[in-house]
Amino acid sequence: MNKQDTVIEHNSPIVEENSHKVTLNFSDGVTKQFNVQPNKSILDEGLAAGMPLLYQCRSGSCSSCICTLDKGEITTINGESSTLLRSEHELGQRLLCVSQAEADCSIDLAYGSEVGTSSAQEVNAFIDSIEHIGVNTVRLTLELAEGSYMEFRPGQFMQINVPGVGTLRSYSPSSTNKEFPKMEFLIRLIPGGVMSTYLKERAEVDQILTLTGPYGAFFLREEHKRAPHIFVAGGTGLAPILSIIDTIRQLSGVKPKMLLSFGCATPEALFCLDDIQLREQWLPSLEARICVDQGAKEGHYLGNPVSPLQEADVTDPNTVAYLCGPQPMIDGATARLIELGVKAENIFAEQFVASN
Numbered sequence: 001m002n003k004q005d006t007v008i009e010h011n012s013p014i015v016e017e018n019s020h021k022v023t024l025n026f027s028d029g030v031t032k033q034f035n036v037q038p039n040k041s042i043l044d045e046g047l048a049a050g051m052p053l054l055y056q057c058r059s060g061s062c063s064s065c066i067c068t069l070d071k072g073e074i075t076t077i078n079g080e081s082s083t084l085l086r087s088e089h090e091l092g093q094r095l096l097c098v099s100q101a102e103a104d105c106s107i108d109l110a111y112g113s114e115v116g117t118s119s120a121q122e123v124n125a126f127i128d129s130i131e132h133i134g135v136n137t138v139r140l141t142l143e144l145a146e147g148s149y150m151e152f153r154p155g156q157f158m159q160i161n162v163p164g165v166g167t168l169r170s171y172s173p174s175s176t177n178k179e180f181p182k183m184e185f186l187i188r189l190i191p192g193g194v195m196s197t198y199l200k201e202r203a204e205v206d207q208i209l210t211l212t213g214p215y216g217a218f219f220l221r222e223e224h225k226r227a228p229h230i231f232v233a234g235g236t237g238l239a240p241i242l243s244i245i246d247t248i249r250q251l252s253g254v255k256p257k258m259l260l261s262f263g264c265a266t267p268e269a270l271f272c273l274d275d276i277q278l279r280e281q282w283l284p285s286l287e288a289r290i291c292v293d294q295g296a297k298e299g300h301y302l303g304n305p306v307s308p309l310q311e312a313d314v315t316d317p318n319t320v321a322y323l324c325g326p327q328p329m330i331d332g333a334t335a336r337l338i339e340l341g342v343k344a345e346n347i348f349a350e351q352f353v354a355s356n
């Protein structure tokens with residue numbers, strides 16, 4: 001569908017003086033409009049007007065509400081801060097939850113108008129297994145309680161309530177909807193971390209955890225499913241990438257050319273290498289490159305997962321890339337991929353932040 005073909009939907013019948021008109025351009029060609037008051041969060045005003053916008057933290061830290069300014073002027077609300085980098089800001093990217101409109105604006109969203117309509121829900125799940133799969137990584141498998149159901153897009157994340165602490169921690173499933181009612185998470189153990197302490201000291205099979213979700217704007221864009229894919233994953237940033245790769249495997253039709261570059265600090269910290277190898281066998285169009293920052297053994301690349309990316313990896317201008325890991329890795333991978341010819345709008349990233 002072209003933008004010219006769409007019917008523009010106005011969802012703010014009362015137009016107050018000094019308000020600005022915001023036009024949302026969704027990736028499926030649907031366009032919607034609403035009005036915002038000065039000094040008010042565009043996200044809050046949009047949600048109040050019934051716009052299907054993605055969000056999670058509402059405080060400028062998770063990037064779920066990221067958009068690209070097409071026309072107009074948007075500034076950060078006084079007293080709020082955004083985690084966007086200067087380079088992202090210069091590319092027109094903004095976080096709607098901490099932004100206000102200074103004029104009528106047109107905003108591009110990298111997801112379709114149907115995506116934000118599914119709201120987060122709370123479900124209970126039993127611990128099925130807790131498996132140590134690297135020096136500092138645990139694979140946590142849950143089974144949703146009878147009668148519970150949670151559908152997510154591969155790449156999105158859930159919040160898990162840490163029992164006895166009342167603290168929420170965000171993790172992306174490495175599994176897909178096909179494995180329902182099982183869900184699998186890869187969790188990095190952090191000294192003193194609330195989830196790490198729970199997993200090491202108190203967690204037992206059959207205990208009940210509460211999950212809410214799904215959240216996030218990082219997910220497989222099926223409209224690009226035939227284009228070559230590049231995945232760059234650092235540490236447990238591998239989890240949403242595995243979910244995306246497995247979903248591509250489950251989709252019908254010819255599989256795209258895929259490159260996965262995955263890395264950890266040392267060979268001992270690496271995990272899921274058998275899972276990756278298995279996927280290379282299932283998907284002949286998938287090539288994996290394993291990287292370590294130090295102590296590289298045979299078959300490893302030395303350096304972070306950005307280091308093996310080469311000119312020959314980007315031969316198609318429609319190549320799409322999915323990045324998940326620490327912010328410096330995402331910044332490095334974004335810069336390198338753009339240098340190699342990947343379009344900025346075809347790069348999707350999720351920052352992985354370790355929490356204590």
Ligand code: FES
Nearest residue numbers: 056058063065097
């Ligand atoms: S909703 Fe998290 S950054 Fe806006």
